[in-house]
Amino acid sequence: QVQLVESGGGLVRPGDSLRLSCAASGRTFSSYAMGWFRQAPGKEREFVAAISRSGRTTLYADSVKGRFTISRDNAKNTVYLQMNSLKPEDTAVYYCAADYDRVTPRMGIYDYDSWGQGTQVTVSS
Numbered sequence: 001q002v003q004l005v006e007s008g009g010g011l012v013r014p015g016d017s018l019r020l021s022c023a024a025s026g027r028t029f030s031s032y033a034m035g036w037f038r039q040a041p042g043k044e045r046e047f048v049a050a051i052s053r054s055g056r057t058t059l060y061a062d063s064v065k066g067r068f069t070i071s072r073d074n075a076k077n078t079v080y081l082q083m084n085s086l087k088p089e090d091t092a093v094y095y096c097a098a099d100y101d102r103v104t105p106r107m108g109i110y111d112y113d114s115w116g117q118g119t120q121v122t123v124s125s
Contacts, residue, residue, distance in 0.1 A: 002026040002098045002114045009094060009119030012086055016123070020081040022096030022116055029077040033102040035112055036070060036081045038092035038121075045095070049081060050105030059105045064090075086123045093118040 008020040020036070035050035049070040050059045058070050069082040079096055097112035099105070106112075 002029065002032060002100075004096050004098060004114055004116035006094065006096050006116045006119040009121045011122045011124065013125055014087055014123055016086050017082070017084045018086060018121060020083070020094055020096075020119060020121070022079045022081075024077045024079070024098065027100070030074045032098040032100055032114075033105045034070075034072060034079040035097045035099065035105065035107075036079075036094060037097060037109065038090075038094045039118075040089075040092040043092075045109055047107040047109070048094070050099075050107060051079065052105050053103055057104055059107060061107075083121070086121075088123050088125075091121060091123050093120050 003025045006022045033052050036048040037045050038048050039045040047061050051070045055072045067085045072079040095118045096116045098114040100113045
């Protein structure tokens with residue numbers, strides 16, 4: 001299994017940007033498609049973005065399309081989520097997740113094998 005550790009969360013104002021990182025250790029990072037999910041208080045965990053093993057294919061939730069960008073650096077065993085034009089409704093705990101031996105990215109929570117502990121993102125004026 002792969003171990004995942006997120007970082008980069010914090011308190012920002014509406015319209016600001018933030019970049020989340022997720023560092024992986026354990027199994028070969030390039031064996032995993034990777035995803036970002038988020039969970040707001042009182043709500044279910046939801047899909048945000050996902051990226052293929054090579055990084056050439058990405059998927060986004062409609063709510064973040066055009067504002068968020070997922071990327072990965074297989075040499076650094078890290079996946080990123082660049083978040084621009086943040087809104088209060090983006091406030092949530094953000095989790096990265098790994099989908100083992102999967103070439104193309106998927107959106108389903110139950111598709112993912114390993115999860116990080118999460119990092120809090122709060123967007124407030």
